[in-house]
Amino acid sequence: MAQYARGSAVAVIRLRNPPVNALSRAVLQALEDGLKKADADPSVKAVMICGENGKFSAGADIRGFSAPKRLGGALGPVVSLIESSEKPVVAAIEGVALGGGLEVALGCHYRIAHVKARMGLPEVTLGLLPGAEGTQRLPRLIGVPAALDMITTGKHIPATEALKLGLVDEIVEENTIEAAIRLANKVIGQPLGPRRLSLKPVPKVPNMEAFLDEALAKVKRQARGCLAPELCFQAVRAATQSPFADGVRRERELFQVLLSSGQAQALQYAFFAERAVRRWATPGGASWSSAAPQPVRRAAVIGLGTMGRGIVTSLVKANIPLVALEQDLENLNKGRKAVMFLLEREAMKMEGGAQVLDFHNPARLQFTVDFDLLRDVDLVIEAVFENMALKKEIFHKLSKICKPGALLCTNTSALNIDEIASATNRPQQVIGTHFFSPAHVMRLLEIIYGRHTSPTAIATAMQLATALKKVGVVVGNCFGFVGNRMMFPYVQQAVFLLEEGSRPDAVDQALEDFGFKIGPFRMSDLAGLDVGWRSRKDQGLTGPSLPAGTPARQRRGQRYSPLPDLLCEHGRFGQKTGKGWYLYEKAGGRTATPDPWLLNFLSQYRDTHGIQTRFIDQEEILERCLFSLINEGFAILAEGIASGPEHLDVIYINGYGWPKHRGGPMFYASTVGLPRVLAKLQKYSEAHPDVPGLQPSAFLKKLAAVGNPPLKEWMSYLSQQSSKL
Numbered sequence: 001m002a003q004y005a006r007g008s009a010v011a012v013i014r015l016r017n018p019p020v021n022a023l024s025r026a027v028l029q030a031l032e033d034g035l036k037k038a039d040a041d042p043s044v045k046a047v048m049i050c051g052e053n054g055k056f057s058a059g060a061d062i063r064g065f066s067a068p069k070r071l072g073g074a075l076g077p078v079v080s081l082i083e084s085s086e087k088p089v090v091a092a093i094e095g096v097a098l099g100g101g102l103e104v105a106l107g108c109h110y111r112i113a114h115v116k117a118r119m120g121l122p123e124v125t126l127g128l129l130p131g132a133e134g135t136q137r138l139p140r141l142i143g144v145p146a147a148l149d150m151i152t153t154g155k156h157i158p159a160t161e162a163l164k165l166g167l168v169d170e171i172v173e174e175n176t177i178e179a180a181i182r183l184a185n186k187v188i189g190q191p192l193g194p195r196r197l198s199l200k201p202v203p204k205v206p207n208m209e210a211f212l213d214e215a216l217a218k219v220k221r222q223a224r225g226c227l228a229p230e231l232c233f234q235a236v237r238a239a240t241q242s243p244f245a246d247g248v249r250r251e252r253e254l255f256q257v258l259l260s261s262g263q264a265q266a267l268q269y270a271f272f273a274e275r276a277v278r279r280w281a282t283p284g285g286a287s288w289s290s291a292a293p294q295p296v297r298r299a300a301v302i303g304l305g306t307m308g309r310g311i312v313t314s315l316v317k318a319n320i321p322l323v324a325l326e327q328d329l330e331n332l333n334k335g336r337k338a339v340m341f342l343l344e345r346e347a348m349k350m351e352g353g354a355q356v357l358d359f360h361n362p363a364r365l366q367f368t369v370d371f372d373l374l375r376d377v378d379l380v381i382e383a384v385f386e387n388m389a390l391k392k393e394i395f396h397k398l399s400k401i402c403k404p405g406a407l408l409c410t411n412t413s414a415l416n417i418d419e420i421a422s423a424t425n426r427p428q429q430v431i432g433t434h435f436f437s438p439a440h441v442m443r444l445l446e447i448i449y450g451r452h453t454s455p456t457a458i459a460t461a462m463q464l465a466t467a468l469k470k471v472g473v474v475v476g477n478c479f480g481f482v483g484n485r486m487m488f489p490y491v492q493q494a495v496f497l498l499e500e501g502s503r504p505d506a507v508d509q510a511l512e513d514f515g516f517k518i519g520p521f522r523m524s525d526l527a528g529l530d531v532g533w534r535s536r537k538d539q540g541l542t543g544p545s546l547p548a549g550t551p552a553r554q555r556r557g558q559r560y561s562p563l564p565d566l567l568c569e570h571g572r573f574g575q576k577t578g579k580g581w582y583l584y585e586k587a588g589g590r591t592a593t594p595d596p597w598l599l600n601f602l603s604q605y606r607d608t609h610g611i612q613t614r615f616i617d618q619e620e621i622l623e624r625c626l627f628s629l630i631n632e633g634f635a636i637l638a639e640g641i642a643s644g645p646e647h648l649d650v651i652y653i654n655g656y657g658w659p660k661h662r663g664g665p666m667f668y669a670s671t672v673g674l675p676r677v678l679a680k681l682q683k684y685s686e687a688h689p690d691v692p693g694l695q696p697s698a699f700l701k702k703l704a705a706v707g708n709p710p711l712k713e714w715m716s717y718l719s720q721q722s723s724k725l
């Protein structure tokens with residue numbers, strides 16, 4: 001709703017729709033009614049629009065876009081109505097003015113913002129464009145370059161920047177509403193023509209066409225298959241080429257194209273999925289609604305390798321004082337130097353820099369080799385390398401040294417949390433926190449509860465994720481948890497495809513064309529092939545513990561490809577050695593080129609094992625890699641390792657480079673249609689009966705059999721049939 005009130009000469013219209021004053025049909029109707037009332041009342045000389053509870057508005061109600069009766073074109077005409085008012089209208093922007101919220105403010109004749117307010121047109125991040133005339137008004141107000149930047153990236157800008165750009169007329173540190181009413185009183189009677197943005201010309205840029213061509217090339221480069229940025233660009237370009245009314249018509253056409261695109265649906269699903277996973281629950285009944293987190297006043301990180309360095313940097317950026325511990329002085333000094341380098345770089349990106357982060361202050365960041373300094377910390381994150389014996393030794397030590405309430409976190413990508421917890425006297429306080437590399441950049445934090453982990457421990461880890469500005473996703477304990485467990489069959493298929501006749505660059509290209517930031521072989525070269533090799537040796541799949549006489553391409557009765565092991569035996573660990581699945585310009589180089597040696601090696605390998613080389617098309621590459629990953633996702637859901645498909649999708653978007661405009665693997669499966677995914681898996685599984693990852697999961701079969709229900713209903717079928725799985 002919007003509340004109308006009349007003070008002296010200034011009528012106040014307050015947008016009201018908690019929690020963010022989203023513009024629903026009801027809000028828009030009330031806004032329109034308020035404007036008409038103010039217009040009709042001769043004692044009203046000016047109007048002020050603000051939002052309830054210190055927030056102007058987060059824009060159109062996103063849920064309305066999928067409702068049968070959409071928000072439609074209702075917002076644009078209301079913005080025009082504001083602008084055409086004969087009485088001055090002032091927007092008082094507090095909190096946020098985003099999307100349609102900012103478009104309402106652009107219709108106003110004056111804008112005044114609180115210094116802490118943020119503004120933006122983030123529609124592009126939802127697969128849309130500003131559809132209430134924002135693409136036409138913003139360039140007229142702040143110029144084409146700044147408007148294009150805001151509209152095609154969707155970034156939120158602080159009030160101080162908005163003032164510099166001319167987006168707002170004034171910023172205030174105190175009461176924005178009072179300041180806006182003062183301004184409204186002051187401008188009564190002044191001519192409104194110059195304040196109506198639709199009447200202004202778009203400011204000229206020298207050589208506009210060349211500028212736009214360059215901007216378009218940049219937008220295309222960054223969009224990676226996502227439609228909205230380019231259509232946002234086209235709408236702004238229309239503002240430079242046509243009168244306002246024609247530009248608005250073009251904006252509406254383009255908005256309609258995006259609204260009905262699958263990408264907008266996927267991106268809006270991703271928006272709500274990210275929020276849904278905050279409401280975590282475990283099969284044991286613990287949940288976000290009843291568990292309270294413990295405060296974390298001081299933390300510790302053990303191990304200053306690649307992961308530890310990123311985690312320390314993340315904690316410092318979150319303003320959490322901490323102790324960073326290494327096993328000896330040599331590693332400590334190496335780690336300290338690397339952390340300082342990262343922190344200096346991060347500080348340069350921030351306003352206030354090193355002073356704000358204060359990382360030279362030992363009270364905030366202390367480096368040590370002395371375990372005793374961990375006595376008082378509230379939370380420890382162990383980030384040593386993936387070795388169960390080592391981790392257990394550390395956790396045993398921690399349970400003796402740390403204070404009773406301290407939370408003990410292990411940064412592991414696959415190891416059993418219960419086994420690690422068994423080395424302590426407080427398994428209820430042990431939890432997995434799987435960071436992704438580089439840990440100070442990647443948004444995902446997979447939070448793994450063990451059999452004994454307490455609800456408080458989960459709530460505290462989730463709170464930590466928020467403090468670190470990460471997306472925490474709570475999952476159960478199994479080998480590889482959710483992310484890596486789904487990744488195993490995907491990578492396995494990629495390698496099998498090489499055995500059968502494909503090439504690393506063909507597989508990578510297919511998956512990068514699908515939208516992945518990086519294909520599996522380039523990724524494996526980047527991460528280092530030796531990491532997986534060590535793990536496979538630990539699992540007895542290769543190396544000296546492999547029983548003599550084991551068939552080369554079979555393990556435990558299943559198909560196995562020794563190709564990655566053979567590459568490691570040839571010293572090909574990826575980028576770090578200058579060769580892996582690709583050839584690099586030097587050890588540590590980053591430019592991958594197909595390697596004739598490898599192609600020859602693959603051909604000899606196929607001859608040795610009597611494999612007939614065949615051409616494998618893009619469709620087969622995509623289906624075998626993606627559907628096997630999705631199939632594992634269904635198995636994970638059936639086992640209760642994750643409480644919904646949204647969890648898997650949020651993990652894949654934020655940790656594994658899954659293209660967000662495809663909504664995550666499970667959402668993607670729902671768009672392909674579960675019967676089709678099932679049929680393809682059945683086909684491939686018949687062709688490769690020794691690959692369990694291709695055998696359709698019982699849950700997928702069930703969902704296909706009951707008629708392919710929408711994703712939000714999937715979990716309800718699980719409770720009805722879990723006993724039969």
Ligand SMILES: CCCCCCCCCCCCC[C@H](O)CC(=O)SCCNC(=O)CCNC(=O)[C@H](O)C(C)(C)COP(=O)(O)OP(=O)(O)OC[C@H]1O[C@@H](n2cnc3c(N)ncnc32)[C@H](O)[C@@H]1OP(=O)(O)O
Pocket residue numbers: 019020022023058059060061062063070071072073074075076096098099100101103122123126128129130131132134252253255256259272275276
């Ligand atoms: C028939 C068709 C004809 C076509 C004709 C063409 C003309 C069509 C004209 C259409 C008009 C278009 C108008 C406009 O251009 C489009 C838009 O405005 S799209 C929306 C743009 N806004 C955003 O993207 C902002 C999204 N929100 C946020 O970024 C954040 O929520 C926040 C505002 C920064 C606040 O962040 P937090 O404090 O962290 O809080 P949460 O994120 O947890 O949010 C709290 C709660 O609110 C829900 N929510 C937030 N924003 C919206 C929203 N815009 N609509 C609905 N709900 C919203 C959020 O989901 C949380 O709830 P929960 O999910 O936890 O229940």
